[in-house]
Amino acid sequence: MGDPGTKEVLSLEALQASASLRTGRKHVLSLVVQNRPGVLVRIAGLFARRGFNINTLSVGPTDDDNKSRVTVTVDGATVPIDQVTKQLHKLVNVLKIRDLEPDQTVARELALFKVGVENGPRRAEVLQICNIFRGKIVDITKQSLVIEVTGTPEKIEALEEMLLPFGLIEMMRTGEIAISRGRDET
Amino acid sequence: MRAVDAIMECLKAEGVEVVFGYPGGANLPTYDAFVDAGIRHVLVRHEAGGGHAAEGYAKSTGKVAVCLGTSGPGATNLVTPIMDAMMDSVPVVFITGQVRTDLLGTDGFQEADILGITMPAVKHSWMITDPADIPQAIHEAFHVAGSGRPGPVVVDIPTDLSKADIPYEIGQEVPLDLPGYQPKFEGNAKQIRQAARALAAAKRPVLYVGGGAVAAGAQDEVRELAHVSGFPVTCTLMALGVYPAPDPQWLGMPGMHGTRTANYSMDEADLIFSIGARFDDRITGNLAEFAPNAKFIHLDIDPAEIGKNVPAHIPIVGDAKQVLGKLIPEYESLGAEKARLDDWWEKIHGWQAKYPLTYEDTKDSEIKPQFAIKAIWEASGGDAIVTSDVGQHQMWTAQRYDFKEPRTWINSGGLGTMGFGLPAALGAQVGNPDSLVICVTGDGSIQMNSQEMATATQEGLPVKVVIINNGYLGMVRQWQELFWEKRYSHVDLRDPDNEVPNWMKLADAYGWTGVRLEKKETLVDDLRAAFATPGPVLVDVRVVREENTYPMIAPGAAARDMVG
Ligand SMILES: Cc1ncc(C[n+]2csc(CCOP(=O)(O)OP(=O)(O)O)c2C)c(N)n1
Numbered sequence: 091m092g093d094p095g096t097k098e099v100l101s102l103e104a105l106q107a108s109a110s111l112r113t114g115r116k117h118v119l120s121l122v123v124q125n126r127p128g129v130l131v132r133i134a135g136l137f138a139r140r141g142f143n144i145n146t147l148s149v150g151p152t153d154d155d156n157k158s159r160v161t162v163t164v165d166g167a168t169v170p171i172d173q174v175t176k177q178l179h180k181l182v183n184v185l186k187i188r189d190l191e192p193d194q195t196v197a198r199e200l201a202l203f204k205v206g207v208e209n210g211p212r213r214a215e216v217l218q219i220c221n222i223f224r225g226k227i228v229d230i231t232k233q234s235l236v237i238e239v240t241g242t243p244e245k246i247e248a249l250e251e252m253l254l255p256f257g258l259i260e261m262m263r264t265g266e267i268a269i270s271r272g273r274d275e276t
Numbered sequence: 277m278r279a280v281d282a283i284m285e286c287l288k289a290e291g292v293e294v295v296f297g298y299p300g301g302a303n304l305p306t307y308d309a310f311v312d313a314g315i316r317h318v319l320v321r322h323e324a325g326g327g328h329a330a331e332g333y334a335k336s337t338g339k340v341a342v343c344l345g346t347s348g349p350g351a352t353n354l355v356t357p358i359m360d361a362m363m364d365s366v367p368v369v370f371i372t373g374q375v376r377t378d379l380l381g382t383d384g385f386q387e388a389d390i391l392g393i394t395m396p397a398v399k400h401s402w403m404i405t406d407p408a409d410i411p412q413a414i415h416e417a418f419h420v421a422g423s424g425r426p427g428p429v430v431v432d433i434p435t436d437l438s439k440a441d442i443p444y445e446i447g448q449e450v451p452l453d454l455p456g457y458q459p460k461f462e463g464n465a466k467q468i469r470q471a472a473r474a475l476a477a478a479k480r481p482v483l484y485v486g487g488g489a490v491a492a493g494a495q496d497e498v499r500e501l502a503h504v505s506g507f508p509v510t511c512t513l514m515a516l517g518v519y520p521a522p523d524p525q526w527l528g529m530p531g532m533h534g535t536r537t538a539n540y541s542m543d544e545a546d547l548i549f550s551i552g553a554r555f556d557d558r559i560t561g562n563l564a565e566f567a568p569n570a571k572f573i574h575l576d577i578d579p580a581e582i583g584k585n586v587p588a589h590i591p592i593v594g595d596a597k598q599v600l601g602k603l604i605p606e607y608e609s610l611g612a613e614k615a616r617l618d619d620w621w622e623k624i625h626g627w628q629a630k631y632p633l634t635y636e637d638t639k640d641s642e643i644k645p646q647f648a649i650k651a652i653w654e655a656s657g658g659d660a661i662v663t664s665d666v667g668q669h670q671m672w673t674a675q676r677y678d679f680k681e682p683r684t685w686i687n688s689g690g691l692g693t694m695g696f697g698l699p700a701a702l703g704a705q706v707g708n709p710d711s712l713v714i715c716v717t718g719d720g721s722i723q724m725n726s727q728e729m730a731t732a733t734q735e736g737l738p739v740k741v742v743i744i745n746n747g748y749l750g751m752v753r754q755w756q757e758l759f760w761e762k763r764y765s766h767v768d769l770r771d772p773d774n775e776v777p778n779w780m781k782l783a784d785a786y787g788w789t790g791v792r793l794e795k796k797e798t799l800v801d802d803l804r805a806a807f808a809t810p811g812p813v814l815v816d817v818r819v820v821r822e823e824n825t826y827p828m829i830a831p832g833a834a835a836r837d838m839v840g
Contacts, residue, residue, distance in 0.1 A: 099612070105590065108583055
């Protein structure tokens with residue numbers, strides 16, 4: 091291939107198509123959207139209509155009242171990530187999208203676990219596990235505990251596994267939020 | 277002033293000459309504003325007719341069209357034209373009435389969540405919550421509908437808000453606030469240069485032109501590129517006329533009912549330059565087997581089209597007219613010899629000679645539908661604005677009318693909406709009062725919006741509707757014949773005992789001239805006379821009933837395996 095401005099033609103055989111449609115890894119998409127009625131429906135509807143499966147989705151305010159932050163995680167093995175971001179960009183209320191690089195990103199989610207343990211040795215064991223995971227007890231009754239924990243999805247899943255044998259009554263997760271490392275804005 | 281009067285002023289500021297619509301309770305205030313506004317309003321007979329008429333107006337003129345409907349059923353009747361406009365990228369601003377704000381969400385009388393219903397069918401939409409926002413929403417709606425990749429937008433206005441008094445003065449500048457909407461027009465200079473080099477290297481290239489070239493008004497550039505490069509050209513169903521047919525470099529239309537030459541050329545091409553086309557499944561056939569030897573330059577103003585269905589080796593995001601304007605001199609500067617295409621053209625000429633578009637004509641006076649299309653072409657001098665409905669007649673017209681200019685072929689491509697043809701013709705006639713506007717339709721399709729015959733009469737729109745009357749839902753019958761062992765199921769429209777409808781009486785009832793034509797020998801002259809008749813004319817052309825549309829790529833098959 092020649093330099094810009096030369097008369098050289100290129101060889102068609104050498105032309106490569108852009109990267110594969112399926113990246114095969116997890117993607118964390120961070121969107122800044124205008125705070126308008128229906129904006130979440132537009133985003134969720136787009137995913138549903140095009141058959142893009144959402145793993146987690148979380149929405150929250152930002153430091154600007156007119157904007158919200160939406161964090162979506164999708165599986166790049168089943169979803170054409172390039173199409174996802176391009177289609178999202180077409181939504182007029184979507185201002186910015188970043189497909190966060192995993193190693194350039196701090197991602198966390200919050201989970202609440204309700205465990206059915208009475209006072210006694212089993213409860214002590216649960217408290218110990220909770221400590222190891224840096225969890226907090228946020229509610230306690232004679233029959234139950236509620237544990238709050240933040241961390242990566244892997245950490246939360248590990249805690250879930252540990253708590254299951256103790257009688258996990260229910261669990262709730264927020265889905266991930268993510269922020270880029272370093273000085274630049276996400 | 278009242279918000280509705282501000283709407284009228286905003287429409288005027290946008291250069292709106294005509295609005296298509298239908299009134300009802302929730303948009304009564306808007307209709308009151310029409311009384312003094314001095315904007316032409318075309319009263320249709322069904323909101324779907326209004327939506328398709330707006331599409332016909334927009335498609336034939338390139339302007340943003342406006343369509344109004346009331347809340348509830350009025351709005352839901354607009355869903356089909358909204359989706360149709362979305363699929364074919366037609367710029368239409370739909371303004372719907374909505375129930376009073378205090379009734380919203382209560383299942384109030386004639387309440388329908390039209391924003392929710394149409395969310396997957398619009399480029400964008402606005403729900404008015406503060407009447408002071410109305411002028412801005414209207415101007416933003418026009419901007420979004422008409423710029424970038426055009427498309428439909430909806431502005432939903434609760435009736436109480438539309439009556440409110442708002443601070444607005446005639447001629448007031450209304451700033452837009454669309455930070456998330458920034459279409460790109462220029463195209464990346466490096467990519468354009470790269471594309472020029474690839475074109476210069478190609479030995480078996482095809483220019484594959486789609487509706488984006490029409491939207492961009494890029495016909496001069498497409499023709500010039502074809503001229504300087506000597507490349508063969510094919511235009512999709514949405515782009516017929518961008519490159520004039522017939523012409524030595526014209527391959528015909530590609531796709532399911534395209535020419536063998538166009539499909540085989542794509543199949544054997546080493547480079548396909550897609551100019552505003554989107555590789556729809558009706559073009560590619562089996563995607564896995566589509567154009568196996570080709571590299572793709574994909575030019576589109578919508579980045580999401582690039583790489584969606586086929587890989588893009590050289591993607592260019594931009595407006596077809598602007599990008600081609602820069603690409604042509606780049607290409608010329610490379611001094612590529614046309615002689616390198618000699619073998620390619622020899623091959624193409626071979627296909628053209630071997631597989632012309634033919635059919636077997638009748639031995640008697642009976643009219644073959646293909647003959648009828650050629651007769652329409654001849655009787656109209658080949659330069660009418662032609663709208664169509666959906667089915668066999670649509671494909672025959674696309675194959676055989678030989679469109680010479682863009683925006684003269686108006687049809688429902690992406691959605692394939694029966695009932696589109698007549699209202700679209702009315703819209704096209706409103707936008708082009710001096711043109712001959714012909715709607716080529718089927719006896720099935722015309723009945724989906726035949727109520728609009730009344731609109732034509734009342735508005736004095738002299739459209740000519742030609743029914744290619746085979747007494748069948750022809751295209752469905754064809755599929756049942758070919759793919760369902762000829763087990764005809766509910767496709768016969770003829771009642772042996774009655775003529776339903778009696779077409780001549782129908783014409784008469786609506787104040788149209790009706791003509792029934794059954795003889796091949798006089799068909800061209802009879803059509804010529806019909807087209808010369810003042811006022812709207814319904815021409816019932818009786819054709820051979822079980823003719824099939826060929827050639828054809830069977831659904832799911834590869835282009836090279838065309839049949840018929
Ligand atoms: C609204 C709508 N309903 C159903 C169809 C499915 N369909 C496609 S072609 C066709 C038959 C059209 O018959 P006619 O208008 O008589 O045209 P012909 O094929 O006979 O030329 C039908 C029912 C459609 N395209 N649109």
